Amino acid sequence: MTEDKFGIGVIGTGMAAAPHARALKELREVVDVRGVYSRNPDNRAAFAGNFGFPVAASVDALADDPLLKAVILITPPSERLELVRRFTEAGKHILMEKPVERTTAAAREIVAVCDQNGVRLGVVFQHRFRQASMALKERIDSGVLGAIGLVRISVPWWREQAYYDEPGRGTFARDGGGVLISQAIHTLDLMLSIAGPVAEVQAVAVTTPFHRMEAEDFVAGGMRFESGAAGALMATTAAYPGEAESITIDCEAASAHLQSGTLTVNWRDGRVETVGEAAGTGGGADPMAFPHDWHRDLIRDFAAAIKSGREPAVTGREALRVHHLIDALIESSRERRAVEITADSTD
Structure with missing residues (x-):
């Protein structure tokens, strides 16, 4: 490893690990994968072999590696806290898959542990790195x-x-729940990053007859944003055969529609503007049917942030916002009432 490369470890080799691995291979000029670990030795050996990465014998071997600067946690959210403690105590920065944890209280604890040990915490909300997503945010932020x-x-x-x-x-x-915290969380986070905070929600969350599961597979609700804008959402994993998620933002000068990696802006003066290109998003039977480019750019940003001493694009503390929104939606459905998201519940 040369000194200009960023030493990183990978914990977890399940379904969500493949796009990370493909991204890391493309980043080999700037990132050095120091080792891959999962509790099953056969799984970690097969995964490391498939992608040409070294195998780590243990969590401690990675945590004690002086050339390792950060670790990517791709474990289920129920298996995060002790890993975060071990690595942050060793001074390693953390990049973790969403959600931060199963409950907002546990997510807050992870954020606090990272703060206490002086390390950066980044969260994998890769949809923010799509070209079309960035184009929409720029147009909203600029006021155009x-x-x-x-x-x-x-x-x-x-x-x-x-x-x-x-x-x-x-x-x-x-998992901490169903469609909201496992699937729609990406779209909800992207919405918050572009449209701003939500002040109040009123929702219905149920499990449809199509699935046998503990948590919800369908949520519908209304939202009132702090800006005064109105909002509506529908999220489900019961819509066969599955379609790409979308965000539509109606503004004074145009309506902007973001779907499948493409932004379409319908200006009120008749112009139509298109940015980006269509790409899979994992909305159908294959949850991993999407490109790894967004993961690549997110990991590159994380490594650059650590090297320069700045915060990564998506911090753990910022990720708490979508946890609070999900909590409010579920509480609203359970109590059959509107629920406010107060200043005390956002970070």
């Missing part, structure tokens, strides 16, 4: 589209029952 009046969110995904037959999937004990 005018004030936001309406935000419409749709996540019409599909998952076979076999997906939920995997032990722990769709449970509160392992």
